[in-house]
Amino acid sequence: MTLIKVILYRLNPWGMVPMSTSHTSKLLQNLWDRKQADMLDEPGRLLYRSNLLGSDKRITNYGGGNTSAKVTMADPLTGADTTVLWVKGSGGDVGTMKLDGFATLYQDKLNDLRNLYRGVEFEDEMVGYLPHCTFDLNPRASSIDTPLHAYVPKAHVDHMHPDAIIAIAAAKDGESLTNEIFGDDIGWLPWKRPGYELGLWLNKFCEENPAARGVVLGSHGLFTWADTAEECYAVTLDIINQSITWLDNKTSGKTAFGKAVHPVLSEEQRREIAQNLMPEIRGLISAEQYKVGHFDDSAPVLEYVCSEQMPALAALGTSCPDHFLRTKIRPLIVDFDPTSQDIASTVTSLPEALSQYRDEYKAYYDRCKHADSPAMRDPNPVVYLVPGVGMITFAKDKATARVSAEFYTNAINVMRESSAVSTYCGLPEQEAFDIEYWLLEEAKLERMPKPKSLAGRIALVTGGAGGIGSATAERLLSEGACVVLADIDNDLLSQTHQQLSDMYGKDVVRKVLMDVTHEHQVIEAFHFTGVEFGGVDILVSNAGIASSAAIEDTTLELWNMNMDILSTGYFLVSREAFRMLKRQSLGGSVVFIASKNALAASPGASAYCTAKAAEVHLARCLALEGAGEGIRVNVVNPDAVLQGSKIWTGEWLQQRADAYGKDAEGLQAHYLERSLLKRAVLPEDIAEATYFLVSDASAKSTGNILNVDAGNVQSFTR
Ligand SMILES: NC(=O)c1ccc[n+]([C@@H]2O[C@H](COP(=O)([O-])OP(=O)(O)OC[C@H]3O[C@@H](n4cnc5c(N)ncnc54)[C@H](O)[C@@H]3O)[C@@H](O)[C@H]2O)c1
Ligand SMILES: [Zn+2]
Structure with missing residues (x-):
């Protein structure tokens, strides 16, 4: 799609423009850097060519196509020269593969396989022989396409799936179009499922057409070959470009897909x-x-x-x-x-x-x-x-x-x-x-490996940029869930989003700026989750602040702020979660990160403690309302998670220290000492408890509270 065409789409609500009028911008550029390539050995040059080809989706689709080179190497046992077929193995993508993505096989053993071939109805059994041809104990499994490369009698072979070639390969008169575009340069083989037989067809074609540079496979793609890696790359590009040019000339001025019958919405x-x-x-x-x-x-x-x-x-x-x-x-x-x-x-x-x-x-x-x-x-x-x-x-x-x-x-x-x-x-x-x-x-x-425990699940974590929120997001990602991080702290949100994308891949993490007290933003965040991932299964309501003040010093503003974020905020996000969960009818799990203070009062923090207590009771109400639909609602109560928490870098730290008559370090020691188990509680500990409550391991728990506080007798539930 050229830029001009894209702009035209914006201007024309019916979305229909004549097919491209200029093909020069569509043509593939030869990116071969001879200086760089000449410094590589033959397998290195094969990898270089593969990565170049695979990095352009007009040349081949993701995971599609493969490349090979027949390389003379010393046999590890005899030291004698032998020809080794390096061919992209099973799995992976040519654009991003590394050298370990190639299978290596003895070419003469592959040739000998012909003696074992019992005919097309038995072709699948030939796959079982391929591991016996492995050179140098290479563990990479060979792909189904291996014989297609092995039996082309040329040193370098590319097999690509370019849209511009498949358009010809999938045309009713593909064979005559191929002939019209390429003449004797490129042959035609009718559709045949890739396998041993197609390898023999290719071999026969090459023997009969020694001057041909490649072949179009009906309904499938392109094979091209040459004597050197550089030449093979150039041939592949040249053939695709010829097809692009030909198609452009033929389609110029025509409207694609007939006429438009629906408007394109904004x-x-x-x-x-x-x-x-x-x-x-x-x-x-x-x-x-x-x-x-x-x-x-x-x-x-x-x-x-x-x-x-x-x-x-x-x-x-x-x-x-x-x-x-x-x-x-x-x-x-x-x-x-x-x-x-x-x-x-x-x-x-x-x-x-x-x-x-x-x-x-x-x-x-x-x-x-x-x-x-x-x-x-x-x-x-x-x-x-x-x-x-x-x-x-x-x-x-x-x-x-x-x-x-x-x-x-x-x-x-x-x-x-x-x-x-x-x-x-x-x-x-x-x-x-x-x-x-x-x-x-x-x-x-x-x-394929067994799917992870949260594979296919979608989670929204509020306060996802913070200490406990980001640790929880990571835990859920590590179990295969997709996660939307929602927070008000834009910088920290971007930073956390980047870190988690680096660790788990861009596909599975999204971020959304959202204030849990803002009804419209909460609704929008769930809509965003719906478009980005398709729905939601898990809500971790965790966004929070902490505040400290004696009751006579607690302003209405401070009181309301605690209520707004911790109590009303938890209500708003759960309401939207419930709405989406009920539309899906797949059940779901909601976890509130409340606090030890929800159960056991702390001195000088009445607004915070009361708002946290409201969360616990809201969770119980929702557990009751959600049960019929399989929606579980549970609470995790942390206490004194000083590490990684932003709450503990602000005023709260000093206020708590003052409340207990300690300095900052003394406070940490105080909490440790206060706990029954004498252990520090980390964000990862809260994340683990949350993971348990959202996973199927806790499928029969709802309306529960899980304390993660290293033991605190005051907050024992009863
Ligand atoms: N750290 C602890 O010791 C501790 C103890 C008990 C309970 N908790 C609770 O755990 C939760 C997470 O706390 P943390 O320790 O990770 O703190 P944190 O400050 O590191 O993380 C809280 C996150 O919530 C975000 N946030 C604040 N207000 C928001 C709003 N209105 N909308 C959206 N996001 C908002 C913040 O930007 C922050 O990223 C809080 O609910 C807190 O009350 C923490
Ligand atoms: Zn193919």
Whole structure:
């Protein structure tokens, strides 16, 4: 998408502009730095090429494609020279992979495998032989595509999934278009599921066409090859650029996807509708497994969802196997009319629409299954297209939901170009099924590590920038939850957000500036959580202050401040949490970080103690109200968490010290001494207790109080 086109989208509410008129800005630039590359050895140069190719999503999609080099190396046992195939292994992404992402195999052993091949119906068993060809005990598992690289008789091979090539590969007359664009330079092989047989097809093609520089694989992608790493990179770019130029010339002046039939709503309206729909959808599809959502309203997506051809194209499904493995055979088109914007009737239509989708998915499974097919997987859609609004995706975690949206965007690009120059074809249903339920794919899924205890859960932590709040956010993240940090301290919020993103990845942490006393901001923060992650399961109400004053010195202002933040603030955030939790109908867990002072009075802090006591009673009321819906509400009572707490850097420290007639250091010792266990309480201790209360380990506890205070007889609950 060029800048000019993006600007035009803003100006034209119907979102339709003629397809690009200039291709020069779209062309891939050759970024090969000879000086840098020449300093590397051959595997290093392969890695350099792979990272260059994979860093541009126009060249290949996330996790898609692979690269290889046949390198002469000394055999570790005999010292004799031998040819080793370095080929991207299973998993990872070419753009970000490291050298350990390559599998290494003896080329002559791979050649010998031909003697064991019993024919196409047995091709899957060849995968079992690949580990026997491993060179130098490399533990990286070989990918299904290994034979495709092994049997191309060239030193360097790239396999990429460029949108501009798949647009040709998925066109009804892809073979003749390939010939028209590339002549004898690039051949054509019809769709064939990647595996040993396709490796032999490639070999045969190369033997018969020694001058060819590559081949387009029908409904799939591109193979290119050359004698050196630099040349291979250049060939790959050159072929993709030829296709981009050709497509641009052919589509210039044409309107994409027919004409626009829906208006593009404003960004604010789009997010408002998304936050309304996402928790509803999430509730309807998370019965078996919690799902996390992603919202995408980029220009290509809006153009597509507002277009005349969208319903017909969406029904055809995606083409490249990578695309539909991530997006399911088809998206669900949400029944929403952006002109009337009747969101209530859309919400009412969702249960039926989803149930119909699931029935159709089951029918597809039953039509296509084989005797030994794995059991049917989750029949819910991954991709939801909302006219005028954008695309929502749901998956088991945030990164998968985001990547699914990226893949469907690739598919949109393919459909746009392909249907402008020809007729776009999805992969035949049986072929799609055979990839989706491939036993080798199933084995890959089974090798995946067990999900963490909070995988798919979404948490909002108030006071998330503070000592206990950030420790709690980290604990929840470490168990696989997505977390929204809400706080009033902008600087500290950004700092905490950065730290946690560095540790757990950008996908799973968000921040929102929110004052718990401000009703509108609280409502907005939950809407934000709805759009960013799709809903909420966990509220940790923790934002707080502390104040100290004798009753006769307690101003009304001080009293109200404590009540506002600690009591009213806890009410406001729980009310919004309850509203969202009830819309999802998935239960939920609320934890209040109250205080030892909620149960046991402290001298000279009546406003704080009373407000904290109100929190405990509010929690009990809410436990009662939430139980019928599976919403649990519990309390953690900390005491004297001096480390990491901002409260203990302010006046409170001095005031408490004065109240007990101590200096600052003496106060810490006083608390330690006062505790039954004689131990300091840390933010991590509060985080651990909170984690317990939000996790399924405490599934049968509600209305409870968990003291984390190193033992304090006054606050024993009774
Ligand atoms: N630290 C302790 O010894 C201790 C003891 C008992 C209870 N608590 C309670 O634990 C909770 C967390 O305290 P902490 O020790 O981590 O303190 P902290 O000051 O480090 O963290 C509190 C966070 O809440 C935020 N906050 C304050 N007012 C807010 C508002 N109106 N809206 C949104 N955010 C707001 C602050 O900016 C801060 O980041 C508080 O409720 C506190 O009363 C703490
Ligand atoms: Zn591929």
